[in-house]
Amino acid sequence: MTFSLAIGPRVRKSPFFDATVAAGVTHFSIYNHMYMPVSYGDAEAEYWRLIRGVCLWDVACERQVEIVGPDAAALAQYLSPRDLSRCEPGQGKYVPLCDHTGRLINDPILLKLSQDRFWFSIADSDVLLWARAIAAERGYDVEVREPDASPLAVQGPKAEAVIRDLFGDWPRTLKYFWFRETELDGIPLVLARSGWSKQGGFELYLLDGTRGTQLWNLVWEAGRPYDIGPGTPNYIERVESGLLSYGGDTDADTNPFEVNLGKYLDLDIEADFIGKAALREIARSGPKRRQVGLFLDGARMAPNKHPWEVTLKGQSVGKLTVVTYSLKLERNIAIALIESGVCEPGHELEVQTMDGPRRAQVTGLPFRCRV
Amino acid sequence: MTFSLAIGPRVRKSPFFDATVAAGVTHFSIYNHMYMPVSYGDAEAEYWRLIRGVCLWDVACERQVEIVGPDAAALAQYLSPRDLSRCEPGQGKYVPLCDHTGRLINDPILLKLSQDRFWFSIADSDVLLWARAIAAERGYDVEVREPDASPLAVQGPKAEAVIRDLFGDWPRTLKYFWFRETELDGIPLVLARSGWSKQGGFELYLLDGTRGTQLWNLVWEAGRPYDIGPGTPNYIERVESGLLSYGGDTDADTNPFEVNLGKYLDLDIEADFIGKAALREIARSGPKRRQVGLFLDGARMAPNKHPWEVTLKGQSVGKLTVVTYSLKLERNIAIALIESGVCEPGHELEVQTMDGPRRAQVTGLPFRCRV
Numbered sequence: 001m002t003f004s005l006a007i008g009p010r011v012r013k014s015p016f017f018d019a020t021v022a023a024g025v026t027h028f029s030i031y032n033h034m035y036m037p038v039s040y041g042d043a044e045a046e047y048w049r050l051i052r053g054v055c056l057w058d059v060a061c062e063r064q065v066e067i068v069g070p071d072a073a074a075l076a077q078y079l080s081p082r083d084l085s086r087c088e089p090g091q092g093k094y095v096p097l098c099d100h101t102g103r104l105i106n107d108p109i110l111l112k113l114s115q116d117r118f119w120f121s122i123a124d125s126d127v128l129l130w131a132r133a134i135a136a137e138r139g140y141d142v143e144v145r146e147p148d149a150s151p152l153a154v155q156g157p158k159a160e161a162v163i164r165d166l167f168g169d170w171p172r173t174l175k176y177f178w179f180r181e182t183e184l185d186g187i188p189l190v191l192a193r194s195g196w197s198k199q200g201g202f203e204l205y206l207l208d209g210t211r212g213t214q215l216w217n218l219v220w221e222a223g224r225p226y227d228i229g230p231g232t233p234n235y236i237e238r239v240e241s242g243l244l245s246y247g248g249d250t251d252a253d254t255n256p257f258e259v260n261l262g263k264y265l266d267l268d269i270e271a272d273f274i275g276k277a278a279l280r281e282i283a284r285s286g287p288k289r290r291q292v293g294l295f296l297d298g299a300r301m302a303p304n305k306h307p308w309e310v311t312l313k314g315q316s317v318g319k320l321t322v323v324t325y326s327l328k329l330e331r332n333i334a335i336a337l338i339e340s341g342v343c344e345p346g347h348e349l350e351v352q353t354m355d356g357p358r359r360a361q362v363t364g365l366p367f368r369c370r371v
Numbered sequence: 372m373t374f375s376l377a378i379g380p381r382v383r384k385s386p387f388f389d390a391t392v393a394a395g396v397t398h399f400s401i402y403n404h405m406y407m408p409v410s411y412g413d414a415e416a417e418y419w420r421l422i423r424g425v426c427l428w429d430v431a432c433e434r435q436v437e438i439v440g441p442d443a444a445a446l447a448q449y450l451s452p453r454d455l456s457r458c459e460p461g462q463g464k465y466v467p468l469c470d471h472t473g474r475l476i477n478d479p480i481l482l483k484l485s486q487d488r489f490w491f492s493i494a495d496s497d498v499l500l501w502a503r504a505i506a507a508e509r510g511y512d513v514e515v516r517e518p519d520a521s522p523l524a525v526q527g528p529k530a531e532a533v534i535r536d537l538f539g540d541w542p543r544t545l546k547y548f549w550f551r552e553t554e555l556d557g558i559p560l561v562l563a564r565s566g567w568s569k570q571g572g573f574e575l576y577l578l579d580g581t582r583g584t585q586l587w588n589l590v591w592e593a594g595r596p597y598d599i600g601p602g603t604p605n606y607i608e609r610v611e612s613g614l615l616s617y618g619g620d621t622d623a624d625t626n627p628f629e630v631n632l633g634k635y636l637d638l639d640i641e642a643d644f645i646g647k648a649a650l651r652e653i654a655r656s657g658p659k660r661r662q663v664g665l666f667l668d669g670a671r672m673a674p675n676k677h678p679w680e681v682t683l684k685g686q687s688v689g690k691l692t693v694v695t696y697s698l699k700l701e702r703n704i705a706i707a708l709i710e711s712g713v714c715e716p717g718h719e720l721e722v723q724t725m726d727g728p729r730r731a732q733v734t735g736l737p738f739r740c741r742v
Contacts, residue, residue, distance in 0.1 A: 005376035006398045006409045007442075008606075009678050009693055010495075027377045030401035033495065034617060038377045105500060124381075124404065126497035129476060136471035146623060212426035229629035233380075247404060248381035252517060274507075286612035307380050322380055 001307070002144060014060035015150045015212025021215075023056075023230040031061040031124045038232045038299065046231045047327055050199050050345060054158035054223055056216065059196070059203070060150035064119040065108075065127045067135075070143035073269065075135055077116040078084055080110065081256075081273050083266035087112050088143050092177030092192060096264055098258040104254050105130065106259070107246045109194060111179060121151065123246035134274070149190065150212065151203040154236075158226040159201035163331055167191065179205075180329055184218055187211050196233050198241035198366070235303060239333055241322045242293065242365030249291060249321045254263070255279070257287035261367065289318060290343035293363040296332035296351060300325045301358075309352040310336050310360070319343050320360075323324030324347045326367065334360070338339035372676070382406055385431035385585025386521050393584075394427075394601040400497045402432040408603045417602045418698055421570050425529035425594055426602030429586065430567070430574070431521035435490040436479075436498045438506075440470060440513035445670045446506055447489040451481065452627075452644050454637035458483045463548030463563060466491070467627040467635055468498065473649035475625050476501065478617045478632070480565060492522065492576075494617035505645070520561070521578045525590060526572035530693040534573050538562065542573065550576075555589055556660040558582050567604050569612035569737070606674060607695045610704055613664065613736030620662060620692045621704055627652070628658035629708060631736065660689060661714035665735040667722060669705035672729075673698045681707050681731070688713050691722050691731075697738065704738055705731070 005028050012034045014020070020037045027039035037058050040046060041324045067075050077084045077134035080095045087093055089112050097106045097120070106127050108120040131144045154162055163171045166184060169193060174180065179192030199308055206215050220228060244259055256262060256279070267280050294310075301323055302313065306322040318338030326333045334351070342349065347362040375400050383393070383405045390399060398410035408429050411417060433534055438446050442648045448455045451466045458464055460483050465475045468477045468491070477498050479491040491523050502515045534542045537555060545551070561576035569570030591599060609616065616632055627633060627650070638651050660691055665681075672694055679691040689709030697704045705722070713720065718733040 001378055001392065003376045003378065003396065004398045004410075005374045006400045007374065007676050008400070008619075009675055010616060011400065013677060021372065022493065027375045029377045029382065039375075085410075085670060099503055100502070126500055129470070129497055129501045130504050132470055133501050137505060137508040245381060248379075305378050305379055306384060316421055 004303060007035070011159055014058050014154060015143045015206055016058040016060055017068040017212070019216035020058045022229065025230070026334045030065045031212045032122065034061040035062070036061040040230045042325065043236070045229070047234055047236050049229050050156050050197060050231055051328070052157065054154060054156040054201075054226050054228045055217055056161055056223065056228060056231060056297070057155060057231050059152040059153050059233065060206075060212075062121050062123075062151050063206070064147050064149045065122055065131055066117065066119050066145050066147045067131065067142050068117045069143075070116060072118055073142040075131070075142050076110065077271050078138070079131060079134065081265045081267065081279055082276055083269045084110070084112075085269070085271070089114050090178055090180060092179055092194060094177065094260045094264055098256060098279060100273035100274055100278065102255045102275045102282055103252070104246070104250055104256050104259070104261070107244060109177060111190070111192070113181070119147070119149070125247070130272040140310045148154050148207060148209045150209060151160045152206060152215060152219065153195045153203045153213045154199060154223075155195045155201035155231065156199050162219065162223045162226055162228065163191070163202050164242040166219065170326070184215065187215050189215070196243060197237050197242065199237065209314050214260050235322075236324045239322055239335055240326050240328060240367050242335070242367065245322070251337070251339065254337070255282055255287060257282050258289045259291040286340065288340055290335050290340050291335060291337050291365065292343050293348070293365045293367055294320065294336050294351070295363055296323060296334055297359040298332070301332045301353070308354075310338050311350045311352060312342055316350065329367060335365070374510070378406070385429050386580040387429040387431055387523060387578055387587050388583070390584045390587035391429045391601065396601070403434045403493065405432040407432040410603060410706060411601045416676065417601070418605055418607050421527050421602055421605050421608055422699070425525060425527040425533055425597050425599045427590055427599060427600050428524040428526060428604060430604065431496075431577075431583075432525050433492050433522050435518050435520045435576070437488065437490050437516050437518045438500055438502065438513050438515075439485060439488045441463055442486045442511040442513045443489055446502070446513050447481065447513045448642050449644050450502060450505065452636045452638065452646055452650055454640045455481070455483075456640070456642070459548055460485050461551060463550055463565060465548065466634055467632045469627060469646035470652060471645055471649065473626045473646045473653055474623070475617070475621055475627050475630070475632070478615060480548060480649070482561070483562070484552075490520070496618070499605065504712045506636045510736050519578060521577045521580060521583065522574045523577060523586060523590065524572060524574045525594075526566045526568045526602065527570050530572035533590065533594045533597055533599065534562070537590065555586065558586050558589075561660070562588070565614060567614060568608050570608065575714070582607060600687065606693075607698060610695045610706055611697050611738050612698060613738065616693070620708065622708070625655050625708070628653050630662040631661045657711065659711055660708050661711050662706060662708050662736065663708055663714050664738055665691065665696060665705040665707050665720070665722070665731040666734055667705055668730040669703070672703045672724070675724070679725075679726065682711050682721045682723060683713055687718065706736070711713070
C-alpha cells in the first residue's frame with residue numbers, strides 16, 4: 001500500500017521543510033500538526049548511518065510548551081510525577097506526563113531554562129491545551145505558550161565530532177539531557193545533548209524559524225568530513241533500543257508502569273502533582289500489562305501497518321505494537337504490550353500477523369546485541 | 372511536490388480504512404491522530420459529485436469526546452460559550468470551544484444524547500485532554516472518554532434519497548444537526564443530519580468499529596441508483612461555502628469573532644463558561660482581524676501549500692489561508708484572515724503567492740454564485 005500525502009496549508013511545515021525536500025525526503029507522517037520526515041527512501045542506509053556515522057533529522061515537530069512566570073516552577077511540578085526540586089537551570093529530565101487517573105498523556109523532555117521558565121519538549125499530543133487548562137483552572141500566575149523553537153537532531157557516534165567542529169570543546173562536557181543557550185553564525189539556538197536514539201548525539205533547538213535552511217546547511221557542511229547524511233527518527237534502531245513511541249506503543253489507557261517508566265516517577269515527594277494518588281495505587285497493586293520485547297520466528301518481516309493480536313493457546317493476551325527486522329541481530333524483533341502474567345522472558349506466545357500466526361518468545365527491553 | 376505517506380501502527384486507521392482503499396483512495400492526511408482520506412485522484416469529479424449527486428466520505432477522524440454522568444450537563448455548558456439550557460436530547464449544536472483567554476481551540480458539533488450524556492464531535496485538536504483536565508480540576512462527577520463512534524458522511528443533493536431508501540421516511544423530518552440512535556441491518560449507529568458541506572446530507576456515526584466495511588457497502592449499494600461515488604471533505608466546495616477549517620483558517624491565537632463565529636456565542640447567559648470574560652471584552656472592543664473572502668485576478672490557480680502574505684501598499688495586513696479555483700464561479704477564490712481596517716468588501720489588496728504578487732478584492736463569505 002502506497003499513498004500520497006496531501007500537502008496543504010492546514011498542517012504546518014517545519015523551518016527545515018525546504019531543506020529536507022532538497023535533501024530528498026520521500027515519506028512524511030504528521031506529528032503535532034506538522035509534517036515530519038520519516039524516510040529518505042533507503043531505510044537500511046539511514047539505519048547504518050545512524051549506527052556507524054552521523055545523520056541529520058528534522059524533528060521540529062517535537063514542539064515546545066513553554067511555561068513562564070512567577071508560578072512556572074509550581075506548575076511544572078504539578079504537571080510532573082517526577083521530583084523537579086533539584087532540577088537546575090540548564091538541566092533536562094525525561095518526564096512521563098499523566099492525567100488524574102494515571103494514564104500516560106505524553107512523555108516529554110523537560111528543559112529548565114531558568115527558575116521561572118520551563119519547556120516541555122513533547123511527543124504527539126496537545127500538551128499546550130492540557131497545561132493551559134490546568135494553569136487557568138488553578139489560577140497559576142504563568143503564561144503557557146509555544147515558543148519559536150524547533151529541534152534539529154544530529155545523531156550517531158560521529159555526532160560529537162561534528163558538534164565539536166561547529167561549537168568547540170564545551171558541548172563534550174554536557175551531561176545527557178543538559179543544554180545551553182548559544183548561537184551559530186548569529187543563529188540563536190539551544191544546544192542539548194539528547195535525541196530519540198541510543199547512538200548518542202545532540203539536538204539544536206533553532207530559535208528563529210526563518211533560518212532553518214541556514215542552520216541545516218551549516219551542520220551539513222560541518223558534517224561532510226564525517227559523511228553526514230539525512231535521516232529521521234529511526235524505526236529499526238528505536239525498536240532495538242526499546243525506546244518508547246508515545247501513541248505507537250501506548251493506547252488510550254496505558255499507564256507509565258505498563259511501559260517500564262516507573263523508574264522515572266517520584267511518588268513519595270511532598271509536592272502534589274496530577275495523578276499522584278492513582279499512580280501510587282497502580283504502584284501498589286502492580287500494572288496489569290507490561291511492555292516487553294518479542295523475537296518472532298521465521299522469514300524476515302516487513303514493518304507492520306497495524307497493531308497485531310498476541311495470543312496464548314488461542315486467547316488474546318495483548319497487542320504487538322511494532323515489529324521490524326533487526327539489522328544488527330539479524331532476526332525479527334518486536335515490542336508488545338501484554339498481560340503481566342505472561343511477561344517473563346522465555347514465554348512462548350503467538351502473534352496473529354497479517355499473513356497468519358507466527359511463534360514468538362518474550363524477552364526484555366532493550367534488545368541485547370548478543371543473544 | 373509529491374510525497375508518500377508512511378502507513379504504520381502509530382497512526383490509527385478508521386473502521387472504513389479498508390473500504391476506502393478498495394474504493395481507490397489516493398491521498399491521505401492525518402487528523403486527530405488518524406488517517407483521513409482527502410482525495411480519490413480526481414478532484415473535479417469529486418467536486419461535481421458533491422454538488423450534483425451524492426458521495427460517501429470516511430470522516431471517522433471526527434472523533435467523539437463523550438461526557439457522561441451526573442454533572443455532564445454542567446461540564447458541557449462550562450466548556451461551551453453557547454447557551455445549552457434549551458438543547459434537547461436528539462439535538463446537535465455547533466459550538467466554538469474557547470480557552471480562558473478566548474482563543475478558539477476547536478469547533479465541534481455538540482450532540483446531546485440524553486440529559487447526562489453528551490458528545491463533542493471534534494475538529495483536529497485533543498479536546499479529550501482539555502475536557503479531562505477541566506473535569507478533574509473542577510471535581511465534576513463525570514466520565515470523559517472516547518466512545519466507539521465513527522462518522523461516515525453521505526453528502527450531496529441526492530443524499531436524502533439514499534438515506535430514505537435505507538431508513539425510510541423519518542430521516543426527512545430531522546432538522547439540521549438533529550439526530551437519532553438507530554440501526555441498519557443490526558449495525559448500531561447514530562443518524563444525524565449534518566456534514567462538512569453546504570450541499571445537504573447526513574452523517575452515520577458507526578457504533579461498532581468492527582463493522583465499517585459492512586456499513587460502507589450497505590450505503591454504497593443503496594447509492595448505486597443515484598450514482599454514488601467516493602469523496603472526502605471537499606477543498607473547493609468548503610471555500611465556496613465559507614466553511615471554517617479549524618487549524619487551516621485559524622492560527623494559535625484566533626478568537627471566534629475573527630472567524631465570524633460570534634453569532635454562535637451567548638455571552639449574556641447566567642451560567643459560567645470558559646472564556647466568558649475574555650470573549651465579552653473582545654465583543655466590546657471588536658476583533659482586530661476578520662476572516663473574509665478574496666477574489667484573485669489572473670490565471671487559474673492551484674491550491675496553496677502554505678499560507679500566503681496579504682499586503683496593502685507593501686505592508687502585511689494578514690494571511691491568505693486557502694485558495695482554490697472555483698468551478699462554480701470560474702475564478703480564483705480564497706479565504707483570508709486580515710486586519711479589520713481593510714475587511715470591507717471591495718478593498719483592493721495584494722497576495723504574495725509562491726509565483727509572485729496577485730491582485731485581490733475583498734468580498735463576503737460565503738461566496739455568492741452570481742457576482
